[in-house]
Amino acid sequence: MTKTLYDKIWDAHVVGQRSDGATILYIDHHLLHEVTSPQAFEGLRLTGRSPWRLGANLATPDHNVPTQNRAAGVEGIEDPIAREQIITLDRNCNDFGIRQFDMTDPRQGIVHVIGPEQGATLPGTTIVCGDSHTSTHGAFGALAQGIGTSEVEHVLATQCLVQTRSQNLRVEVTGRLQQGVYAKDIVLAIIRLLGTAGATGHTIEYTGSAIRSLSMEGRMTVCNMSIEAGARAGLVAVDDVTLSYLEGRPFAPEGELLERAERYWRGLVSDPGAEFDLSFELDADELKPQVSWGTNPELVVDIDGVVPEPDIFDDPEKEEMAVRALKYMGLEPGAPMTELRLDRVFIGSCTNSRIEDLRIAADLVRGRKISSALKSAIVVPGSGLVKAEAEQEGLDQIFSDAGFEWRDPGCSMCLAMNADRLYPEERAASTSNRNFEGRQGYLGRTHLVSPATAVASAIAGRLADPREFM
Amino acid sequence: MESFSVHRGTLVPLDRANVDTDQIIPKQFLKSIKRTGFGENLFDAWRFIDEGEIGKNPNERKINREFIFNDPRYQGVSILLGRRNFGCGSSREHAVWALFEFGIRCVIAPSFADIFYNNCFKNGLLPIVLKEEIIEYLFGLATGPQALEVEVNLETQRLSVETADDIPFEIEPGRKEALILGLDDIGMTFMHSDEIREFEVRHRESMPWIFSHDQT
Numbered sequence: 001m002t003k004t005l006y007d008k009i010w011d012a013h014v015v016g017q018r019s020d021g022a023t024i025l026y027i028d029h030h031l032l033h034e035v036t037s038p039q040a041f042e043g044l045r046l047t048g049r050s051p052w053r054l055g056a057n058l059a060t061p062d063h064n065v066p067t068q069n070r071a072a073g074v075e076g077i078e079d080p081i082a083r084e085q086i087i088t089l090d091r092n093c094n095d096f097g098i099r100q101f102d103m104t105d106p107r108q109g110i111v112h113v114i115g116p117e118q119g120a121t122l123p124g125t126t127i128v129c130g131d132s133h134t135s136t137h138g139a140f141g142a143l144a145q146g147i148g149t150s151e152v153e154h155v156l157a158t159q160c161l162v163q164t165r166s167q168n169l170r171v172e173v174t175g176r177l178q179q180g181v182y183a184k185d186i187v188l189a190i191i192r193l194l195g196t197a198g199a200t201g202h203t204i205e206y207t208g209s210a211i212r213s214l215s216m217e218g219r220m221t222v223c224n225m226s227i228e229a230g231a232r233a234g235l236v237a238v239d240d241v242t243l244s245y246l247e248g249r250p251f252a253p254e255g256e257l258l259e260r261a262e263r264y265w266r267g268l269v270s271d272p273g274a275e276f277d278l279s280f281e282l283d284a285d286e287l288k289p290q291v292s293w294g295t296n297p298e299l300v301v302d303i304d305g306v307v308p309e310p311d312i313f314d315d316p317e318k319e320e321m322a323v324r325a326l327k328y329m330g331l332e333p334g335a336p337m338t339e340l341r342l343d344r345v346f347i348g349s350c351t352n353s354r355i356e357d358l359r360i361a362a363d364l365v366r367g368r369k370i371s372s373a374l375k376s377a378i379v380v381p382g383s384g385l386v387k388a389e390a391e392q393e394g395l396d397q398i399f400s401d402a403g404f405e406w407r408d409p410g411c412s413m414c415l416a417m418n419a420d421r422l423y424p425e426e427r428a429a430s431t432s433n434r435n436f437e438g439r440q441g442y443l444g445r446t447h448l449v450s451p452a453t454a455v456a457s458a459i460a461g462r463l464a465d466p467r468e469f470m
Numbered sequence: 471m472e473s474f475s476v477h478r479g480t481l482v483p484l485d486r487a488n489v490d491t492d493q494i495i496p497k498q499f500l501k502s503i504k505r506t507g508f509g510e511n512l513f514d515a516w517r518f519i520d521e522g523e524i525g526k527n528p529n530e531r532k533i534n535r536e537f538i539f540n541d542p543r544y545q546g547v548s549i550l551l552g553r554r555n556f557g558c559g560s561s562r563e564h565a566v567w568a569l570f571e572f573g574i575r576c577v578i579a580p581s582f583a584d585i586f587y588n589n590c591f592k593n594g595l596l597p598i599v600l601k602e603e604i605i606e607y608l609f610g611l612a613t614g615p616q617a618l619e620v621e622v623n624l625e626t627q628r629l630s631v632e633t634a635d636d637i638p639f640e641i642e643p644g645r646k647e648a649l650i651l652g653l654d655d656i657g658m659t660f661m662h663s664d665e666i667r668e669f670e671v672r673h674r675e676s677m678p679w680i681f682s683h684d685q686t
Contacts, residue, residue: 015669016662020644024662026669028680038503055684081501081524088503132561146585148563150592158659196488197555232584253679261679296488317487415497436492442521
């Protein structure tokens with residue numbers, strides 16, 4: 001029988017069936033951060049349970065950490081409640097013996113950046129984390145899913161997750177990306193096509209020539225936003241790009257073990273003729289830079305488009321959603337997107353804070369200045385190692401010369417749990433993943449874009465088409 | 471976990487699609503390391519006109535009179551009627567904790583986001599999926615001069631309202647049993663400890679690279 005990639009990974013991890021009919025699925029790796037883990041550790045303490053397999057876990061603080069004045073360490077965190085949450089992660093990791101890259105560790109960073117960077121994210125494995133963007137790791141042909149805190153506790157205690165099999169959805173991205181168009185534009189266009197719930201109950205496999213030509217960083221950007229189409233996981237089949245990325249990373253296998261692993265990993269592709277429950281196609285040749293205009297990630301238009309009329313939606317529920325979004329975003333239908341003036345620009349997040357993102361952004365801004373009309377423009381690298389690599393290449397200097405602030409790693413303004421945020425009615429171009437009401441700050445207005453579009457917009461002081469700067 | 475078998479309460483209709491967990495409980499409240507204390511900030515940016523912060527006295531907040539939760543008809547509600555893709559976005563279980571602590575025991579919608587749906591069952595909150603036309607019908611009943619009273623019977627899988635026929639609903643048998651008995655999810659999986667151990671031994675043999683850094 002032919003199998004999809006998802007089916008192969010699922011089948012290789014089935015432990016058995018519970019009496020309630022749910023499947024017990026073995027979890028190979030578990031990533032933890034400070035926000036969704038404290039109550040899970042508390043649960044273990046209350047029931048006298050301990051982690052099943054310590055070595056499966058890797059923790060790092062990311063959501064809350066400040067992106068400035070990091071030399072002062074945990075004591076330097078001004079917000080006492082945020083500080084307590086980070087100290088709690090330290091304490092929990094020490095008490096239970098879990099490996100952590102703490103706030104002062106040079107390897108600290110956004111959990112979805114450090115897993116792959118360390119080679120802890122391996123093809124064919126099952127990975128979970130109490131964070132919906134865990135889908136990022138699917139770029140390696142790993143089944144990676146976001147879970148709630150009760151499930152974090154469940155995985156800590158039993159090394160398993162209790163689930164039912166999802167359905168298979170394929171998105172084939174044909175053709176090749178044109179200049180100024182990137183992985184972020186692919187995934188925004190996919191969510192625009194599928195809708196925010198289009199992939200609910202499904203795992204998405206991204207296939208096609210445009211996906212195959214992406215680097216691992218680009219594939220991670222695409223898989224990262226699978227959840228924004230409702231999918232719990234996204235996948236890209238293993239190929240040479242995957243294998244060469246993994247070579248020499250600290251947690252990846254070496255020598256004979258690597259050879260054996262690679263023989264298995266090479267088979268992590270959907271069989272020819274494998275059946276998908278749903279299939280979609282997108283043509284990369286025709287794709288332009290994308291930008292969100294509304295308050296969820298399906299409300300997206302081409303950068304050279306206009307703010308749409310709500311009645312483009314046939315469905316009254318969607319029309320009402322659009323009306324509400326226009327009001328919240330302070331927009332008039334018909335206005336060209338590139339006329340929208342910005343207050344802030346954010347380059348970062350688990351979607352777009354890897355070295356390739358920073359290189360693309362730096363290349364475009366080199367020798368230019370960002371608009372003086374902006375209140376702030378920040379670049380937040382995804383990890384301490386990304387930061388170090390960028391500094392070695394001189395990217396920090398390029399950003400600083402242009403007027404960007406160069407920060408320390410963390411989730412930062414993607415969800416504004418730390419000090420980096422929008423203030424009421426401020427408008428931002430952001431390389432992050434969610435434009436929900438208040439996501440980047442109370443009453444803040446977010447436009448989701450690629451790093452290149454963010455840079456072009458920072459230079460122009462308004463949303464701008466990166467192709468005009470190339 | 472609190473068990474759920476039959477619940478009677480009033481219903482609040484929240485007429486918005488794609489209600490995301492960032493709205494259900496905004497991020498500034500996620501800094502808590504506890505499972506409690508989220509109820510008073512449920513739908514914070516919609517229930518109040520001023521910006522919510524941890525520790526702000528709820529009695530000094532500015533109420534948004536236009537938001538349905540602040541309508542005098544819908545005080546003391548325990549059932550939430552929603553629209554498509556309820557609970558989308560972030561995996562934060564704090565959203566379910568906030569709903570539960572506020573007093574919500576059941577959410578009825580045409581569809582839910584996967585992670586939110588799953589989180590509900592871990593906390594004794596019953597999510598019910600009904601067809602669009604039945605949801606539409608319930609919205610009609612719920613927006614009268616008085617809040618609609620509903621009985622949710624999980625045992626018989628029926629919703630009862632005074633003025634209409636009972637509405638049947640579907641639920642996976644395993645999830646139903648766990649809710650009715652208030653079963654400990656981890657405890658249920660622990661009954662399979664031997665199987666997990668045996669699987670792990672086989673898995674370690676066939677994919678040793680997964681375990682190669684367990685001790686370092």
